[in-house]
Amino acid sequence: MIELKHLSVRYPRTVQDALSDVSVSFQKGEFVCILGKSGAGKSTFIRCLNRLQKPTSGEVFLDGLPIMDKNEFEIRQVRREMGMIFQHFNLIPRMSVLQNVLTGTFGYRHSLRNLVGLFTAKELESAKQVIDDVGLSEMLHRRVENLSGGQKQRVGIARALVQQPRILLGDEPVASLDPGTANHIFTLLKDLHDRLGLLTVINVHDINLAKRYASRIIALKEGHLIFDGIPENFTENEFHETYESKPKSVLFH
Numbered sequence: 293m294i295e296l297k298h299l300s301v302r303y304p305r306t307v308q309d310a311l312s313d314v315s316v317s318f319q320k321g322e323f324v325c326i327l328g329k330s331g332a333g334k335s336t337f338i339r340c341l342n343r344l345q346k347p348t349s350g351e352v353f354l355d356g357l358p359i360m361d362k363n364e365f366e367i368r369q370v371r372r373e374m375g376m377i378f379q380h381f382n383l384i385p386r387m388s389v390l391q392n393v394l395t396g397t398f399g400y401r402h403s404l405r406n407l408v409g410l411f412t413a414k415e416l417e418s419a420k421q422v423i424d425d426v427g428l429s430e431m432l433h434r435r436v437e438n439l440s441g442g443q444k445q446r447v448g449i450a451r452a453l454v455q456q457p458r459i460l461l462g463d464e465p466v467a468s469l470d471p472g473t474a475n476h477i478f479t480l481l482k483d484l485h486d487r488l489g490l491l492t493v494i495n496v497h498d499i500n501l502a503k504r505y506a507s508r509i510i511a512l513k514e515g516h517l518i519f520d521g522i523p524e525n526f527t528e529n530e531f532h533e534t535y536e537s538k539p540k541s542v543l544f545h
């Protein structure tokens with residue numbers, strides 16, 4: 293479905309690759325968690341998948357077709373296939389839940405219609421459906437600034453899904469939430485993933501969440517891919533190699 297070949301990223305005025313010669317491919321149905329210390333290259337990796345970040349070298353293929361040299365118009369079409377959720381939600385605080393979710397349809401619309409804010413009955417119906425799917429149907433017209441962190445991320449998920457993507461990307465989507473709420477958000481993500489038959493690729497700091505929900509774990513260290521396998525095989529040794537510290541033993545029982 294999506295394949296990275298020999299991908300490297302070196303940011304301007306830096307002396308080390310943020311990602312170094314990473315090759316990996318993902319298929320529909322996989323729920324992938326990316327682990328790694330702060331600065332390991334997790335965000336850079338996720339952002340390469342939808343070309344928010346252009347690699348220095350290497351190629352990304354979507355359904356076998358290269359996406360790196362696509363122009364802005366073509367890349368918008370590629371991005372329709374990929375919803376993205378963020379650590380800080382990236383919502384418009386003074387707008388309602390419904391209005392925020394409707395901005396997720398912009399990839400499909402003529403920019404003039406976006407400017408005047410006219411939405412079709414079908415777009416409204418889809419937005420209400422995904423808001424219901426994330427459990428916020430009672431809050432359609434509530435301003436997003438008045439929601440809790442967990443509710444805001446539910447809006448972020450609904451906005452990502454309203455464009456009916458095949459791939460869901462998450463850049464630390466639960467890093468700003470308390471552990472209980474983070475767990476609820478992961479349960480929701482996994483349910484939606486299963487129901488919609490998505491490919492989901494998410495960065496996460498909490499190894500417990502990765503172990504509990506992922507079908508596959510990838511670990512990065514200093515831009516290199518150092519582990520790729522099922523959660524059961526990410527043991528204390530892999531933890532130590534990834535984080536250079538001792539795990540709490542309870543994680544592996």
Ligand SMILES: Nc1ncnc2c1ncn2[C@@H]1O[C@H](COP(=O)(O)OP(=O)(O)OP(=O)(O)O)[C@@H](O)[C@H]1O
Nearest residue numbers: 303304306310328329330331332333334335336337
């Ligand atoms: N815009 C940038 N300019 C220069 N260097 C950058 C830029 N963005 C990231 N980096 C560097 O690239 C490396 C990888 O960063 P990245 O944000 O991908 O890591 P990360 O694993 O997501 O970290 P965190 O968990 O802290 O978010 C780091 O050394 C970081 O300092």
